[in-house]
Amino acid sequence: MPELPEVEVILRGLAPSLLGRRILRLVIGEKRLRRESPPEELQEWLPGRAIFGLERRGKYLLFRLEGGVTLLLHLGMTGRLLLGSGPSPPLPHVHLVLEMEGGLALAFQDVRRFGQALVFPPGVEPAPLSQVGREPFSREVTPEWLAEAARGRSRTLKNFLMDGRVLAGIGNIYACEILFAARLHPAAPAGRLSLGDWTRVLKETRRILNAAIAKGGTTVSDYLNSRGETGLFQLELLVYGREGEPCRRCGQAVVRVSQGGRSTFFCPKCQKER
Ligand SMILES: [Zn+2]
Structure with missing residues (x-):
């Protein structure tokens, strides 16, 4: 299961390719993740928006999108975020593909489906974050x-x-x-x-x-x-x-x-x- 270092490595790997880039289209797989926003909500809030921030809180990855929308991802037990050139070939166990401008695609693949993909409208801070403690590198931790x-x-x-x-x-x-x-x-x-x-x-x-x-x-x-x-x-x-x-x-x-x-x-x- 990915822990803080793995999520941090993923974030640092994604940031140069994703920051400032616009999501054009969202492809949603047939099988649902354990916690996932309804397809119509994902389709309502993600396509058309640029990614202007990527953050990690605990084991969560946060995509801050244009207009104050947040996409929260958790990799669960077996989740992977794979960046490739789109349009993406159908990979097994892929639940979401964010197709972006410039021919890039980000695929969320999760064999065991314990992962999470939740979208939060403008101004709504993701509820799961209220359960996340302090960051080990925070100065508040002594x-x-x-x-x-x-x-x-x-x-x-x-x-x-x-x-x-x-x-x-x-x-x-x-x-x-x-x-x-x-x-x-x-x-x-x-x-x-x-x-x-x-x-x-x-x-x-x-x-x-x-x-x-x-x-x-x-x-x-x-x-x-x-x-x-x-x-x-x-x-x-x-x-x-x-x-x-x-x-x-x-x-x-x-x-x-x-x-x-x-x-x-x-x-x-x-x-x-x-
Ligand atoms: Zn020993």
Whole structure:
């Protein structure tokens, strides 16, 4: 599932081609995404408008269009945004194609259809954004703020990190990597961390997300950037997907446990329970 770095890489890849460009025509596939505006609304608001802004909030991509219209996309589990020269050939599992001036086409392909494509009329701020927490790179995120947000919580540190209503955009892969780098046990109660722990968590969060963006994101199954290329950060993962393999820091075997229905990978020696 694309997390913050993958969505950021997609945005940066799309921006030079899309900014200022007008949507001429919208082709809508037969199968619906899990959350998708009705076809007539998409057809009413998108064609004819130029794209003047592209933004990321958490794992959401926002297309700011002429006249104050916003198109919000979420890639779900397997969504891809592929930029090509139009008119687009019919690709399997393509749900939306934005055909643009200059012969460019942007296709939203999503095999499992957990993605979202919602359009919001002028002046209406997308409702899903009210559930999105603070951006990890925001100056408003400090060790003190994290400690405050976790105060009194018995939930595990890993689930706290993955809660998009607190910190936006961190999913399973990066949560595992951040906790390994910060040498914290994923099942530690979030409310018991010290300010020093939170300082390390925040520093490693920013370092790892930045490194992943620089490497074009992580491809473990489906993720491709807007040019159809895989990321490279999977080569630098230290614990995620490495069950039974030696920890790159101490040599102990990396273990996998299930937490909240998701696989957590960690080193039992470097990330001791305290
Ligand atoms: Zn280790």
